[in-house]
Each structure stands twice: as structure tokens, then as C-alpha cells.
Amino acid sequence: xxxxxxxxDIAKQKSKKAVNNVAGIESANAAVDTKILTVTTDExxxxxAVIAAVSEAGYTAEKR
Numbered sequence: 001x002x003x004x005x006x007x008x009d010i011a012k013q014k015s016k017k018a019v020n021n022v023a024g025i026e027s028a029n030a031a032v033d034t035k036i037l038t039v040t041t042d043e044x045x046x047x048x049a050v051i052a053a054v055s056e057a058g059y060t061a062e063k064r
Contacts (some may be wrong), residue, residue: 019053037061 019028024043031038039050047063054061 018057019050022049022053025050036064 019025019037019039022045024041024045026040026042028037028039030036037050037054039045051061051063
């Protein structure tokens with residue numbers, strides 16, 4: 001993730017591919033400079049679900 005468009009794809013858009021569409025995620029913020037996605041949840045959300053949403057958007061992710 002190296003541009004603001006990528007940031008929008010992963011965290012902000014309300015499209016089918018966005019992380020915000022994972023059930024239980026209240027917010028998501030993808031930092032372009034650090035390449036870190038931070039999510040806030042209201043219920044238990046698995047790392048696998050977040051990683052899958054990032055992958056579906058066409059990017060790679062791993063748990064840190």
C-alpha cells in the first residue's frame with residue numbers, strides 16, 4: 001500500500017471489498033507511511049477475516 005487510493009480501497013470505501021464491511025468492525029485506518037492497518041471492533045473479529053478482506057481488495061496482509 002503506497003498511495004491514498006490504496007488506503008481508500010482498504011479502509012474507507014463502503015464497497016464489497018472494504019475492511020469496513022467485515023461484521024463487527026467499527027472503523028479502519030490504513031496508514032500509508034507505515035503500511036499498517038488499525039481496526040476498532042465492537043465484537044470479536046478474527047484476524048483471518050480482516051486479512052481476507054484486505055486480500056479481496058487486492059493487497060497482502062499479515063498479523064503483527
